[in-house]
Amino acid sequence: MNGFVKVAAASPVLDVASCKENVTKIECLLRKAEREGVQIIVFPELSVTGYTCMDLFAQQSLLNEAETALLQLVDGVRDLNLLCVVGFPVVAEDKLFNTAVIFQKGKILGAVPKTYIPNYNEFQEMRWFASANRLNGDSVQIGAESYPAGADLIFVAENRKNVAVGIEICEDLWTTVPPSSLLALHGANIILNLSASNEIIGKNDYLKSLIEQQSARCIAGYAYSSCGFGESTTDVVFAGKGFIAENGYIIGETERFGIEEKMTVNDIDVDYLRHDRLANTSFAQSAELIGESRVRRISFELPEYRGAFSRKINPHPFVPSHDSALKERCEEIINIQTNGLVKRLAHINAKSAVIGVSGGLDSTLALMVAVHAFDKLKLRRENIIGVTMPGFGTTDRTYQNAVRLIRSLGVAFREIPIKEACIRHFSDIGHDGVTADVTFENVQARERTQILMDIANMTGGIVIGTGDLSELALGWATYNGDHISMYGVNAGIPKTLVRYLVEWTASNQPDQASKDTLLDIVATPVSPELTPADENGNIRQKTEDIVGPYELHDFFLYHFIRFGAAPQKILFLAEKAFDGKYDNGTIGKWLQVFLKRFFAQQFKRSCLPDGPKVGSISLSPRCDWRMPSDASSAEWLENIK
Numbered sequence: 001m002n003g004f005v006k007v008a009a010a011s012p013v014l015d016v017a018s019c020k021e022n023v024t025k026i027e028c029l030l031r032k033a034e035r036e037g038v039q040i041i042v043f044p045e046l047s048v049t050g051y052t053c054m055d056l057f058a059q060q061s062l063l064n065e066a067e068t069a070l071l072q073l074v075d076g077v078r079d080l081n082l083l084c085v086v087g088f089p090v091v092a093e094d095k096l097f098n099t100a101v102i103f104q105k106g107k108i109l110g111a112v113p114k115t116y117i118p119n120y121n122e123f124q125e126m127r128w129f130a131s132a133n134r135l136n137g138d139s140v141q142i143g144a145e146s147y148p149a150g151a152d153l154i155f156v157a158e159n160r161k162n163v164a165v166g167i168e169i170c171e172d173l174w175t176t177v178p179p180s181s182l183l184a185l186h187g188a189n190i191i192l193n194l195s196a197s198n199e200i201i202g203k204n205d206y207l208k209s210l211i212e213q214q215s216a217r218c219i220a221g222y223a224y225s226s227c228g229f230g231e232s233t234t235d236v237v238f239a240g241k242g243f244i245a246e247n248g249y250i251i252g253e254t255e256r257f258g259i260e261e262k263m264t265v266n267d268i269d270v271d272y273l274r275h276d277r278l279a280n281t282s283f284a285q286s287a288e289l290i291g292e293s294r295v296r297r298i299s300f301e302l303p304e305y306r307g308a309f310s311r312k313i314n315p316h317p318f319v320p321s322h323d324s325a326l327k328e329r330c331e332e333i334i335n336i337q338t339n340g341l342v343k344r345l346a347h348i349n350a351k352s353a354v355i356g357v358s359g360g361l362d363s364t365l366a367l368m369v370a371v372h373a374f375d376k377l378k379l380r381r382e383n384i385i386g387v388t389m390p391g392f393g394t395t396d397r398t399y400q401n402a403v404r405l406i407r408s409l410g411v412a413f414r415e416i417p418i419k420e421a422c423i424r425h426f427s428d429i430g431h432d433g434v435t436a437d438v439t440f441e442n443v444q445a446r447e448r449t450q451i452l453m454d455i456a457n458m459t460g461g462i463v464i465g466t467g468d469l470s471e472l473a474l475g476w477a478t479y480n481g482d483h484i485s486m487y488g489v490n491a492g493i494p495k496t497l498v499r500y501l502v503e504w505t506a507s508n509q510p511d512q513a514s515k516d517t518l519l520d521i522v523a524t525p526v527s528p529e530l531t532p533a534d535e536n537g538n539i540r541q542k543t544e545d546i547v548g549p550y551e552l553h554d555f556f557l558y559h560f561i562r563f564g565a566a567p568q569k570i571l572f573l574a575e576k577a578f579d580g581k582y583d584n585g586t587i588g589k590w591l592q593v594f595l596k597r598f599f600a601q602q603f604k605r606s607c608l609p610d611g612p613k614v615g616s617i618s619l620s621p622r623c624d625w626r627m628p629s630d631a632s633s634a635e636w637l638e639n640i641k
Contacts, residue, residue, distance in 0.1 A: 006265060011226065017049060023072060046194075048066050070101065084103050087099070088100075137149075150296070163190065186290070315581075352462075353464050369490075414455070449478075464485060467491070491620065
């Protein structure tokens with residue numbers, strides 16, 4: 001299933017010390033999870049007895065009842081395939097252990113005792129339970145049989161070796177070095193946490209941050225289940241929290257404070273986790289810290305993936321989905337771009353910044369960044385030279401927007417038409433000047449670049465590049481034309497994000513004229529305007545009609561570079577993300593275009609100008625992406641077929 005494992009965190013409504021009733025409710029949730037195709041499920045801490053039994057844990061009647069109920073549960077769900085983990089008090093070596101019991105298909109596979117036993121504030125577990133560190137043997141007896149036990153157990157899917165499950169219990173997560181850190185370094189990539197964390201003001205936000213951070217440090221999936229309604233409220237309240245996280249992000253959670261059973265189900269991508277562990281060399285180096293420590297690996301069989309795909313796939317992975325987060329992201333990006341340019345201007349003592357302003361999105365963003373940089377350096381805006389260079393395809397709309405924007409910002413304005421120079425050049429090289437081929441287009445791009453470079457030389461300044469990350473990926477730039485600059489402020493910005501950045505700058509403009517112009521630029525179709533306009537003077541050459549929708553290409557780029565995903569998986573994810581907008585044939589068509597262009601155009605990226613890295617993806621040959629310019633795309637294209 002393209003590397004996905006369906007995991008659930010469940011919280012039943014329990015009756016304290018009523019073990020038979022509790023396992024009945026657990027079984028109901030197990031059968032519900034099986035129907036939904038869940039492959040691995042975790043329940044709360046001490047879910048067989050209830051966490052709040054207190055001194056009843058010293059009662060033999062409760063312990064006997066718990067053991068009988070657990071064995072009945074294990075046997076009663078032997079027809080289910082999913083891997084189950086429940087909380088249970090285990091007696092061993094005259095000590096009581098707060099334990100996770102792991103079972104599948106009617107067989108107990110092992111038991112993992114809690115390592116860190118809290119004994120502060122409202123917690124007094126040391127009154128009843130011993131730490132896993134005090135378990136002298138390597139097994140415990142449950143019923144008539146003995147089973148592997150210890151905090152060193154990892155459960156490995158024998159039919160999918162890249163799925164390995166580690167377990168910790170509640171307080172273990174809150175410690176300086178959680179057991180999951182060591183388990184992850186030994187290969188566990190899905191961590192399950194059985195918990196009984198009570199509610200106090202602010203604790204839930206802190207807990208979420210712990211789960212996110214631990215899943216990120218371990219580069220793992222993390223499923224957390226905490227007890228809820230039904231536990232005693234003598235002194236504390238439990239809300240039945242369930243979280244599923246993956247490598248730093250919560251991807252699923254239950255509501256708090258409900259009085260019904262809860263279960264959150266989501267798909268953890270172990271292929272992406274594996275990619276990040278391979279790519280992050282510090283993860284492998286961290287394994288040196290564990291020295292001679294060992295783990296025991298216990299096999300289980302991961303059920304076949306089935307049921308509905310639970311994971312929501314973001315069609316625009318570069319763009320935050322919430323307005324507040326988007327505004328914060330835009331401000332942060334503008335600051336990164338601005339500070340990058342500020343350093344370069346200050347270092348070379350530049351007297352000016354020269355920008356070709358077309359009235360399109362990319363040049364507008366570059367101009368706004370230059371304005372921010374000059375303001376920060378307390379330099380006069382008049383030393384920013386905005387140059388508009390009308391050509392054969394320039395429309396009145398883009399021309400007027402370029403002029404209005406330059407003048408409203410207080411930037412120096414220069415207009416240099418390029419038609420006559422291009423016509424002369426066509427004559428020199430023997431081109432008819434009419435056929436709108438690649439030469440016709442590139443002559444204009446190189447003429448504009450030459451003009452900007454020469455003005456920069458004359459004014460003691462630098463040319464600010466306008467090309468964005470998406471164009472670099474597709475090679476949608478003229479080599480030694482708009483491909484070249486002296487500092488490319490947009491090199492790390494994907495096209496789907498450029499539009500939002502320009503909108504953000506518009507919302508922060510003090511004057512209405514600038515704001516109106518910026519918003520009209522946002523609404524203008526993306527085009528290089530290198531071929532003549534139509535009979536009505538409108539843009540004829542629309543980039544997305546030629547190379548495909550940028551939202552698709554940015555999606556492809558993100559998964560191809562960020563996770564090294566195979567085309568087949570990218571296609572699967574895109575079909576889920578864009579369901580109802582693009583059919584599968586359309587997605588496949590443009591994915592082939594992306595791959596062909598990405599491989600064929602690497603030579604342009606190999607000599608890329610300097611520019612700031614902004615997000616997790618950069619195509620700079622000096623920073624993140626090193627690729628031979630003559631690599632073949634054949635294997636990737638074959639993978640789609």
